[in-house]
Amino acid sequence: MRIVLAGHNIDIELLRHLKTQILEPVATGWEESRLDAMSEAELRSQAAELQRRTAEFLGRDNLTPEPISAAYARISRDPRALDELRAVARGEVEKARKSNQTIIFEYGHSSVAEHACFNVDVMGVSRYAVEEIQKFRLLAYTEKSQRYILLQNDFVIPKEVIDVGLEHIFIATIRTQNDCYHRLYEKLRPWVFDHNPELAASKKNHKTLEGWAKEDARYVVSLATETQVGMTLSARSVEHVISRCASHPLAEVREYGRRLFEALEGVAPSLVKYTDPTPYNQLARAELREAAAEAFARLKSLPSSKPMAEEEDVALVDATPEADALIAAALLHSASQRPMGECLAAARAMEDGERQRFMASTFRHMKSFDPVLREFENARCVFEVTLSAACFGQLKRHRMSTLNVQPYDPALGVTVPEAVVQAGAGTEFRAAAEETDAAYRAIFEKAPLAAPYVLTNAHRRRALFTANARELCHVSRLREDPHAQWDIRDKAAKMLRLARRVMPGALRLAVGKHQFAETWAHLFPEGAERAAKS
Numbered sequence: 001m002r003i004v005l006a007g008h009n010i011d012i013e014l015l016r017h018l019k020t021q022i023l024e025p026v027a028t029g030w031e032e033s034r035l036d037a038m039s040e041a042e043l044r045s046q047a048a049e050l051q052r053r054t055a056e057f058l059g060r061d062n063l064t065p066e067p068i069s070a071a072y073a074r075i076s077r078d079p080r081a082l083d084e085l086r087a088v089a090r091g092e093v094e095k096a097r098k099s100n101q102t103i104i105f106e107y108g109h110s111s112v113a114e115h116a117c118f119n120v121d122v123m124g125v126s127r128y129a130v131e132e133i134q135k136f137r138l139l140a141y142t143e144k145s146q147r148y149i150l151l152q153n154d155f156v157i158p159k160e161v162i163d164v165g166l167e168h169i170f171i172a173t174i175r176t177q178n179d180c181y182h183r184l185y186e187k188l189r190p191w192v193f194d195h196n197p198e199l200a201a202s203k204k205n206h207k208t209l210e211g212w213a214k215e216d217a218r219y220v221v222s223l224a225t226e227t228q229v230g231m232t233l234s235a236r237s238v239e240h241v242i243s244r245c246a247s248h249p250l251a252e253v254r255e256y257g258r259r260l261f262e263a264l265e266g267v268a269p270s271l272v273k274y275t276d277p278t279p280y281n282q283l284a285r286a287e288l289r290e291a292a293a294e295a296f297a298r299l300k301s302l303p304s305s306k307p308m309a310e311e312e313d314v315a316l317v318d319a320t321p322e323a324d325a326l327i328a329a330a331l332l333h334s335a336s337q338r339p340m341g342e343c344l345a346a347a348r349a350m351e352d353g354e355r356q357r358f359m360a361s362t363f364r365h366m367k368s369f370d371p372v373l374r375e376f377e378n379a380r381c382v383f384e385v386t387l388s389a390a391c392f393g394q395l396k397r398h399r400m401s402t403l404n405v406q407p408y409d410p411a412l413g414v415t416v417p418e419a420v421v422q423a424g425a426g427t428e429f430r431a432a433a434e435e436t437d438a439a440y441r442a443i444f445e446k447a448p449l450a451a452p453y454v455l456t457n458a459h460r461r462r463a464l465f466t467a468n469a470r471e472l473c474h475v476s477r478l479r480e481d482p483h484a485q486w487d488i489r490d491k492a493a494k495m496l497r498l499a500r501r502v503m504p505g506a507l508r509l510a511v512g513k514h515q516f517a518e519t520w521a522h523l524f525p526e527g528a529e530r531a532a533k534s
Helices: 012-029 032-037 040-059 066-073 082-091 093-106 110-115 127-133 159-163 167-194 203-220 235-246 251-264 279-299 323-334 340-349 352-363 374-378 389-395 418-422 426-446 448-454 469-479 486-502 513-523 525-533
Strands: 002-008 117-126 140-143 226-234 309-311 314-319 380-388 402-405 460-468
Touching: 002 251, 012 040, 012 082, 066 082, 066 093, 066 110, 082 093, 093 110, 110 226, 110 235, 117 127, 117 235, 117 251, 127 226, 127 251, 127 389, 159 167, 159 251, 159 448, 167 203, 167 418, 167 426, 167 448, 203 418, 203 426, 226 235, 235 251, 235 279, 309 486, 314 486, 323 340, 323 352, 323 374, 352 513, 374 460, 374 469, 380 389, 380 469, 380 486, 389 460, 389 486, 418 426, 426 448, 460 469, 469 486, 469 513, 513 525
Parallel strands: none
Antiparallel strands: 002 117, 117 226, 140 226, 309 314, 314 380, 380 460, 402 460
16 A cells, blocks of 8 residues: 655645746856856855755745635734735744644644645555445545556555464455456457447547556456555545544554554645544444444334335435425525525425426526536435445546445445446356355354455445435436446436435436436426527
């Protein structure tokens, strides 16, 4: 595992000073023709001046995000202009650090630390650990795609597996999976080309078709497979991430937290302080599992509650009552001076068609890249989704939703890509999955927390996915489009079909990008006619 600080923000005036006072004078004043014309005394003078400027620049020790945070922290109590406050903070870094420590850690104004941002390279971590790394909502991530890159045989062996002496079973299983992956790719590639002759006819489409083959072959590789992530986070998030990772039961996640701390240590000491593990992060989940087991032991005879609606592996388990009426009322509330009670009464008094037309009026000037108005966030749906690890990797990117998951469970079976079956590789895929299940059971007996590492991208878990109407529109736009991966496209389509039963008006324009123009034209035929004439 390697964690590398790739960059962080600094005051732009420092870069301007570096450019105009050091780099440009060197570029223009130290040309070979000018140097030849200088006397030794002139050369020494030029070099001394450059050394002085460079030493002065470095001696200020302000190549850190801290002066920006300190300057912004002073806005509420100092009448000077911001650029002046930044200049003061740049020139008095130690004072800026003391100011940050007082404001953030004594006064509790932690938002000041959000003005410091770090770019971090995360390399050599497992896909399984990445699920923990990417749980933090207010960070930005870009992850190596298993859909577009042909995987090698790089994988992480969990410390927990080594400690119980089962690395031989673990390694043998991973090698079986990886060998199967390469065989699947060799079978899928010609199958994909044969079944898409029009695309295959042009060489420019070959990478796309090869990507489809990789996309389905990867379902047999493990969650232990190494990956890498580019990550951006604020100093405020750094504390939260490191503390929670330090409290995690998995050794790899704890190591990630430690290495992240080491990579950032000293860069902004006045902004990052509380990174130790906490009893809450260490114990809350474990004790919750115990309490849940006790509750089920007492209540095991209760019949299961039925979902509001379901479609195969997706169930709508809860939704905001009168969702469309609530959203319509929120729109009325924002657009008037009336209290919410009157707005609700008006929304409920509307006929269904009238209410839907009123809500749709907010879509009139929308393009496919525009989000619906924020009032649509007032109603939400809760889904239980049984999905593969590959599909979960897509769903977890919707961080404006709420996502709660159960552990991966081999009893839920595996998702076998249809292309694998059609290409004649279904039997060997399932054989690899069965060997994986046997290894999982052996590891689970001695190291239960690390057993999921050996499972494949095809193995499943249950997830609770809660999203408001605004986020569901975004999910539909992105995931119901033909360019979306087939597994997440299937789950998104099912969720949206179920959601439309309880909020049809709110989701009238919740469609894939490819259907947006046609659906919009159906809602606003007069607008489509004007656009066609113009």
